[in-house]
Amino acid sequence: MGTLRERKKADREKRILSAAVHKFRANGYKAARIEDLAEAAEVSVGTVYNYYGTKGDILIAIVTMEVEEVLAEGQALVDNPPKDPGEALLALTLCYYDHSLNYLTKEMWRRAMALSIEAPDTPNGQRYAALDAKLAQQVADLLRRFQAQGQLASDLDATALGRVLFNNLNQSFIAFVTDDSMTLHDLRTVMTALTKPIAQLLPKLTS
Amino acid sequence: MGTLRERKKADREKRILSAAVHKFRANGYKAARIEDLAEAAEVSVGTVYNYYGTKGDILIAIVTMEVEEVLAEGQALVDNPPKDPGEALLALTLCYYDHSLNYLTKEMWRRAMALSIEAPDTPNGQRYAALDAKLAQQVADLLRRFQAQGQLASDLDATALGRVLFNNLNQSFIAFVTDDSMTLHDLRTVMTALTKPIAQLLPKLTS
């Protein structure tokens, strides 16, 4: 149990983040003003900036929350995957997609992605890149598991292939968030179709 | 020869664009204020907005200029390519890269890319997407030429493969512009290495 100061601090940060999720989702990231978040969180504008350096920081904090939950869900799947490698890969991908809109809207994803390209050298851009890397790593972990079980050639580079497969699923996700008319169901359908040929190819791959 | 009004209009637009290229390159896109461009172009702030809807519009106009020159260079190569398909593909890619920094800096590319992800529904985002599509199309045209000459299986989908190859070269370009320490020479080296295995694979591909 921390001091009063620490408790208040933690509480305020939670309130700000929660207000941000709500306002960003309700009004859109662009339309939501810092003043609105501050009001909803019952703090002043200055205090918001005390906790988060920029509006983008708040967004990246939400992305981090989202991706960390996705990673946890994914880990469960990697620890106990379907028997078939191709099926497992598809399951992992769809698991990512299914949990991608819990906190973030498509617009929020677009802004976050734009941020990561726009400012790759800032703490934010780097945090986004780190999350990307973790996801790619998890795909690689899945591949390694199948290698250990002898269901996948052990001489192929799991990290590299994991990166390629992640790039592929990420590219499809970008197509999803940049097209407002595309539903999560559409995305699942596309990805199911795309993964089939990859699955057929997998057993044949040796470096 | 148009009317006085038309001449003035064309002249003003040219001055604004030229001032923008200069200021964006010299100070950075972010740091250059509309007021600065206006002053350099000898017009008022309002007039800048009369010609370009947003600051991003000006940037996209410059990107368009750049990409159109790149497309022209590329066309020359497609019309008269090296004998070997793999070599031709590499040549086209490097031709794109070599002409990518004539008007735009890395920072300007980053902002433009961010814009296209952030606002895919705006005229701007769509114009950027259209340029992407044209480049992918040109890669496909190169493939078709080799198909016509019998150096490439004619039953593979040139448009689809062109898109994949373009995605690949575009992804490498994103890596280039998001890493300030990476030189054009580094990019050429990376791409030369990456294209080799693709070239070896090409003759074997049939749908």
Add this chain to the structure above:
DNA sequence: CTACAAAAATGAAGGTATTCAACCTTTTTC
């Protein structure tokens, strides 16, 4: 309990993209 120090909150001020109502300039009409 008081005084002081450290930490944090505050909101007014500053900077820059964008809008718009008023004002010019060019073209057309008669």
Add this chain to the structure above:
DNA sequence: GAAAAAGGTTGAATACCTTCATTTTTGTAG
């Protein structure tokens, strides 16, 4: 060639992110 219409220009006003000097709250020492 004067009047009206059409087309453009203008910069002051607006909106919103961000900064920072000031004020308030919390923790600590005597």
